[in-house]
Amino acid sequence: MLTRRIIVCLDVAVGRVVKGTKFEQLRDVGDPAELAVRYERDSADEVVLLDVSAYAEGRRTMLDVVRRTADKLSVPLTVGGRIRTIADVRQLLRSGADKVSINSAAVADPFLISRAADQFGSQCVVVSIDARRHTESWRAYTHGGSRITGLDVVDWARECVARGAGELLVTSVDCDGMREGYDLELLRSVRAVSRVPVIASGGAGTAAHVVAAFVDGMADAALIAGIVHDGITTIAALKADVAAAGIPVRLETAA
Numbered sequence: 001m002l003t004r005r006i007i008v009c010l011d012v013a014v015g016r017v018v019k020g021t022k023f024e025q026l027r028d029v030g031d032p033a034e035l036a037v038r039y040e041r042d043s044a045d046e047v048v049l050l051d052v053s054a055y056a057e058g059r060r061t062m063l064d065v066v067r068r069t070a071d072k073l074s075v076p077l078t079v080g081g082r083i084r085t086i087a088d089v090r091q092l093l094r095s096g097a098d099k100v101s102i103n104s105a106a107v108a109d110p111f112l113i114s115r116a117a118d119q120f121g122s123q124c125v126v127v128s129i130d131a132r133r134h135t136e137s138w139r140a141y142t143h144g145g146s147r148i149t150g151l152d153v154v155d156w157a158r159e160c161v162a163r164g165a166g167e168l169l170v171t172s173v174d175c176d177g178m179r180e181g182y183d184l185e186l187l188r189s190v191r192a193v194s195r196v197p198v199i200a201s202g203g204a205g206t207a208a209h210v211v212a213a214f215v216d217g218m219a220d221a222a223l224i225a226g227i228v229h230d231g232i233t234t235i236a237a238l239k240a241d242v243a244a245a246g247i248p249v250r251l252e253t254a255a
Helices: 032-041 059-072 086-094 104-108 111-120 153-162 184-191 207-215 235-244
Strands: 005-013 016-021 024-030 046-051 077-080 099-102 125-134 137-142 147-152 167-172 198-201 221-224
Touching: 005 032, 005 198, 005 235, 016 032, 024 032, 032 046, 032 059, 046 059, 059 077, 059 086, 077 125, 086 099, 086 111, 099 104, 099 111, 104 111, 104 137, 104 147, 111 125, 125 153, 125 184, 137 153, 147 153, 153 167, 153 184, 167 184, 184 198, 184 207, 207 221, 207 235
Parallel strands: 005 046, 005 221, 046 077, 077 099, 099 125, 125 167, 167 198, 198 221
Antiparallel strands: 005 016, 016 024, 125 137, 137 147
8 A cells, every 4th residue: 555645735925824714814824944844854745835825926935935945845845826837837846846736727728737747747747626515516616715617626637637637636625724624525536537646635633534534535645734833733643643543654754
């Protein structure tokens, strides 16, 4: 069985890490580079930096954050938010990102996924899908979960993989920040049509939720944020509980 990953997400606005509920009510929780190093030392497998600025603050601030963070990390770094073109992808990769996460721009131009995969390799391309439940299915949302699209999430996930996505980051907007668990049905539905890794996002509150994402949601990785930002638990403690449930994870702490 492949080792499951625990990934820490740092939402960044105006150069600072913030956290909210259902993508709203953001509060400051610290410096991105400092937090990333702390979480790597606590055995995070990867770090995601997501630009969630409410306005166009300029690319320079985020690029500086990426450079400062990448310089201090040895685990993979994924960067997302405000990526609209191949030039944006190139710039972030040159600034130290190992992968880029795209959402709104991929919906607007699905060929962006193919072009990015062709030029930089599928391993660099993560497609982020923000999902809200609509009766018996889910619809994809863009612009920080604020705009509904006409896309069925499962159909969109299938297309993203076909176009060259190397991973799918699936966030339940309904569960985000609630700490009541991931949307396991959503994860299973996406997993059923994806031949690439699926990352669970939105709703982690306990180690049991992470275990459920791996076992019942069939996820390959779990994204966490608020529960470690607020000191409710640590990555090491989460991993110990996941390992105790019989799920393989990397337990050693980064040097």
